[in-house]
Amino acid sequence: MPVVVAGTRLFTHGGSYMLHVRGRWGLIAAAIIVAASALGLVAAESAVAAGPIASGTSCVADATTGCLQGKVVDDNRNPVAGAKVTVTSPSAATGSSKTAKDGSFFFAVTEAGAYQVALDPSSLPTGVTPKTPTLTVTVELSNITPAGFALNGHAKGSTSHAAASVSFWQLLGQQFSQGLLLGLLLALAAIGLSLIYGTTGLSNFAHSEQITLGGFLAWVFAVQLGLNIVVSAVIVIALTSLSGYLQDKLIWGPLRKRGLGLTQLMVVTIGLSLALEYVFQLIFGARVYPVATDLELNTGPLNITPTAYWSMLVSIVVLALVGLALTFSRLGRATRAVADNRALAAASGIDVERVIRIVWIVSTGLAGLSGVLYALVNGGVYWLTGAQLLLLVFAAVTLGGIGTAFGALVGSLIIGVVANVSTLFIPQDLKYATGLVILIVVLLVRPQGILGRRERVG
Amino acid sequence: MKFSPTRAAAGLAAAAAAAALILAGCATSPSASTTTSAAAAGAALPAVAACGSGDDSSSTFALGSYLPLTGSLSFLAPPAVAGVGAALSDINAAGGVNGKKACIISQDSSDGDHKAIGDSNIKSLMQSKPSAIVGPESSSVTHNILPVTQPTGTIVFSPAATDDALAGEAHFFRNVAPNASEGDALAKQILTDVPAAKVGILVFNDAYGINLRDTLASTLKAGGGSVVYGAAGQEFPSTETSFATIVNNVLAAKPDVIAIIAFDQTSQILPAIGSAGFAGKNLYFVDGNLSDYSKTAGVPDLTGSKGTQQGVDADKTVKAKLNDWYKANDGKGKDLGGIYNYGPESYDAVITLALAADLAKKDDSASIEPFILPVTGTTGGTVCKSYADCLKLIKGGKTDIWYQGPSSIGPLNAQHNPSTAYVGIYEGDGKNTAAKFLTGVKATISK
Numbered sequence: 023m024p025v026v027v028a029g030t031r032l033f034t035h036g037g038s039y040m041l042h043v044r045g046r047w048g049l050i051a052a053a054i055i056v057a058a059s060a061l062g063l064v065a066a067e068s069a070v071a072a073g074p075i076a077s078g079t080s081c082v083a084d085a086t087t088g089c090l091q092g093k094v095v096d097d098n099r100n101p102v103a104g105a106k107v108t109v110t111s112p113s114a115a116t117g118s119s120k121t122a123k124d125g126s127f128f129f130a131v132t133e134a135g136a137y138q139v140a141l142d143p144s145s146l147p148t149g150v151t152p153k154t155p156t157l158t159v160t161v162e163l164s165n166i167t168p169a170g171f172a173l174n175g176h177a178k179g180s181t182s183h184a185a186a187s188v189s190f191w192q193l194l195g196q197q198f199s200q201g202l203l204l205g206l207l208l209a210l211a212a213i214g215l216s217l218i219y220g221t222t223g224l225s226n227f228a229h230s231e232q233i234t235l236g237g238f239l240a241w242v243f244a245v246q247l248g249l250n251i252v253v254s255a256v257i258v259i260a261l262t263s264l265s266g267y268l269q270d271k272l273i274w275g276p277l278r279k280r281g282l283g284l285t286q287l288m289v290v291t292i293g294l295s296l297a298l299e300y301v302f303q304l305i306f307g308a309r310v311y312p313v314a315t316d317l318e319l320n321t322g323p324l325n326i327t328p329t330a331y332w333s334m335l336v337s338i339v340v341l342a343l344v345g346l347a348l349t350f351s352r353l354g355r356a357t358r359a360v361a362d363n364r365a366l367a368a369a370s371g372i373d374v375e376r377v378i379r380i381v382w383i384v385s386t387g388l389a390g391l392s393g394v395l396y397a398l399v400n401g402g403v404y405w406l407t408g409a410q411l412l413l414l415v416f417a418a419v420t421l422g423g424i425g426t427a428f429g430a431l432v433g434s435l436i437i438g439v440v441a442n443v444s445t446l447f448i449p450q451d452l453k454y455a456t457g458l459v460i461l462i463v464v465l466l467v468r469p470q471g472i473l474g475r476r477e478r479v480g
Numbered sequence: 481m482k483f484s485p486t487r488a489a490a491g492l493a494a495a496a497a498a499a500a501l502i503l504a505g506c507a508t509s510p511s512a513s514t515t516t517s518a519a520a521a522g523a524a525l526p527a528v529a530a531c532g533s534g535d536d537s538s539s540t541f542a543l544g545s546y547l548p549l550t551g552s553l554s555f556l557a558p559p560a561v562a563g564v565g566a567a568l569s570d571i572n573a574a575g576g577v578n579g580k581k582a583c584i585i586s587q588d589s590s591d592g593d594h595k596a597i598g599d600s601n602i603k604s605l606m607q608s609k610p611s612a613i614v615g616p617e618s619s620s621v622t623h624n625i626l627p628v629t630q631p632t633g634t635i636v637f638s639p640a641a642t643d644d645a646l647a648g649e650a651h652f653f654r655n656v657a658p659n660a661s662e663g664d665a666l667a668k669q670i671l672t673d674v675p676a677a678k679v680g681i682l683v684f685n686d687a688y689g690i691n692l693r694d695t696l697a698s699t700l701k702a703g704g705g706s707v708v709y710g711a712a713g714q715e716f717p718s719t720e721t722s723f724a725t726i727v728n729n730v731l732a733a734k735p736d737v738i739a740i741i742a743f744d745q746t747s748q749i750l751p752a753i754g755s756a757g758f759a760g761k762n763l764y765f766v767d768g769n770l771s772d773y774s775k776t777a778g779v780p781d782l783t784g785s786k787g788t789q790q791g792v793d794a795d796k797t798v799k800a801k802l803n804d805w806y807k808a809n810d811g812k813g814k815d816l817g818g819i820y821n822y823g824p825e826s827y828d829a830v831i832t833l834a835l836a837a838d839l840a841k842k843d844d845s846a847s848i849e850p851f852i853l854p855v856t857g858t859t860g861g862t863v864c865k866s867y868a869d870c871l872k873l874i875k876g877g878k879t880d881i882w883y884q885g886p887s888s889i890g891p892l893n894a895q896h897n898p899s900t901a902y903v904g905i906y907e908g909d910g911k912n913t914a915a916k917f918l919t920g921v922k923a924t925i926s927k
């Protein structure tokens with residue numbers, strides 16, 4: 023029986039198929055010609071029926087085989103097993119099969135053209151009826167052709183798996199909580215940027231690379247060395263703080279002493295930012311490095327992962343501590359004094375260079391923490407993670423009021439929430455632009471930023 | 481696989497040169513070839529030498545290699561580097577091209593987001609007057625460099641650029657199926673698994689992504705399916721690093737299945753999808769992200785997920801050859817890690833160009849170009865399957881040869897696309913989306 027022969031040949035799996043093709047692929051064109059003429063021959067010999075139709079539980083297309091395949095499912099998208107499917111070829115050859123447990127059926131055919139695929143209603147369970155019992159599909163050889171049936175109704179025991187509907191307000195809530203999360207992580211980086219600007223007047227474009235550095239170091243300690251994530255975070259903060267200290271000691275301090283203008287300094291930060299990005303790429307390549315490893319499900323009122331809740335809590339606590347320290351501690355007051363009037367602060371006995379160095383240490387440490395948390399909640403870090411956040415951080419700082427720590431927090435939260443909620447109304451790839459539009463609007467109305475003059479703290 | 485100091489080191493010269501270029505804004509500086517280290521081990525042939533200062537297309541078959549050694553596509557570089565390198569080694573082992581050993585000029589193409597690197601490197605490559613260029617892998621980068629290469633008539637032969645819009649570009653050839661074929665195959669597989677599927681598409685805003693999305697969507701609609709998310713205007717930026725928001729949006733549209741059209745962003749999309757509780761078996765992947773996610777964070781069980789990949793699923797001997805070559809040369813002891821994407825295509829691109837040069841009896845692009853289509857079989861001829869065999873035929877006086885290599889494409893057509901090419905469909909297992917080969921779909925490319 024040619025059908026059986028075809029069936030056993032066509033439905034061999036994996037490796038043997040590959041060998042089969044490999045065995046003659048050098049003769050592909052010849053094979054096509056031979057196959058075509060063979061088909062013609064078969065058709066000529068048996069005038070009524072033509073190409074064999076074989077059924078099975080899978081199908082591999084090749085030069086002489088087309089796969090006509092599909093599934094039968096009820097209106098709950100559950101598979102319907104045992105349904106009888108009959109196919110009729112252009113030359114009126116027929117083949118039939120019952121659907122497998124997963125509702126699937128496969129026919130391997132050797133003739134291209136329009137096929138009728140018919141579902142036998144009597145083979146269906148009670149309560150299930152076909153929408154269209156017969157489909158007409160065009161089959162090509164060396165290709166797969168889907169011909170599935172989505173039925174009306176469902177039998178007893180078929181339960182719905184449909185995801186619960188998400189109302190507009192629920193979705194708004196979800197995006198709002200994502201916005202809060204993003205805002206809090208941005209704030210950790212933004213406050214540092216703002217403090218550096220406040221005390222030195224420098225717009226540090228390399229601040230974003232401190233975020234990336236934090237993420238990569240977290241991968242090194244938490245994944246590569248397998249340390250506890252809390253321990254890793256503490257080490258990362260220490261190391262990124264150290265990088266801030268070294269930067270100020272080796273680059274920014276000496277440049278300040280030489281009296282370099284702010285514009286030149288800013289260009290140096292841009293150069294440093296690019297150099298660091300490519301150093302990251304040199305060491306780590308372009309891949310995404312995971313920091314967390316386990317799959318966590320979204321949960322709770324904000325519909326975010328447990329790690330995301332912890333990250334928010336950590337951000338809030340750290341931000342509160344920084345705020346309190348700025349307001350009440352001796353060093354905090356000194357910092358604000360330097361930010362207000364550097365000459366006056368120096369004259370009144372404050373060691374300005376020491377304050378600035380501490381500001382660098384704290385700022386880079388905070389950015390490092392921000393990188394750890396960002397990588398944790400977003401599935402990893404790659405060499406441009408920080409660069410992607412840089413504009414948002416700058417927007418947040420400017421929106422809140424340049425040089426004010428609390429302003430940076432407020433600005434970050436606004437940017438984070440607006441960017442995420444905006445995706446409900448505008449194209450996804452414009453979401454970060456919305457933050458910048460808000461920035462322009464607010465600055466037109468209030469040039470000093472939201473908390474600009476009123477509460478100038480750092 | 482995730483962390484590769486050796487690969488980082490391999491990309492050192494190019495990346496350092498690129499960084500220096502960007503920072504200093506200086507003129508091009510020759511970047512050292514990454515294929516000069518010939519530590520032959522085992523049966524693998526040593527890499528061919530980099531072209532010297534006098535070796536250009538006027539006297540030597542000087543192949544320009546322009547592959548993404550850095551950037552977001554750099555994970556696809558090793559198999560292509562191996563394909564190009566192994567082909568050149570085979571060519572020189574058989575006596576070289578036109579009686580002289582071939583040489584390689586390697587430059588980093590980087591990716592579409594780092595146009596500055598690719599632009600300066602292509603100019604540097606062009607100054608070396610290559611016989612032809614194999615690469616780039618990215619469609620975006622191909623669009624960027626063609627205005628530079630076309631005026632001089634330099635052949636660009638890509639083993640991996642799949643954007644439909646590249647068809648018919650002057651002096652541009654490829655031996656990989658364009659996106660339309662892949663989107664079509666993916667849509668048919670989705671409709672096989674879920675009749676009248678409601679599909680959510682997570683697609684990034686890039687020529688490759690949008691092109692593939694469009695063909696996927698049109699075949700889905702024609703087959704009774706629908707796209708509930710990911711239509712025009714619902715792409716995410718290619719530099720996005722936070723995906724919970726877009727995952728919320730796509731799930732709110734209640735899709736039956738989600739197709740992810742992206743590159744390595746997928747490592748960050750999968751945890752977000754997993755956290756939202758969407759089943760991994762209802763995910764579909766494309767050639768840009770069909771890979772092993774076992775070292776990625778928070779990935780759901782991907783058993784039963786499916787994906788498509790242009791190119792043939794190379795047989796074991798071809799895979800072993802590429803792997804051994806890479807390990808002995810550019811890989812410096814590290815193997816390809818099971819990734820062979822576009823390796824056979826890269827190999828065939830080089831062999832095809834070399835044979836065309838043999839037929840032309842010259843090594844420059846203008847002489848080579850007319851012989852490329854005949855070598856791929858457009859006019860029939862005597863079939864040969866390796867460079868050595870084909871070269872014997874040419875030396876024996878044959879002018880009509882038909883090279884049939886491991887990529888098993890049909891002859892190139894008038895648009896310089898393969899007339900037929902394979903798209904493989906794979907099924908996932910555990911966290912590896914390309915664990916099991918289901919079927920190869922031979923796509924016929926009409927134009």
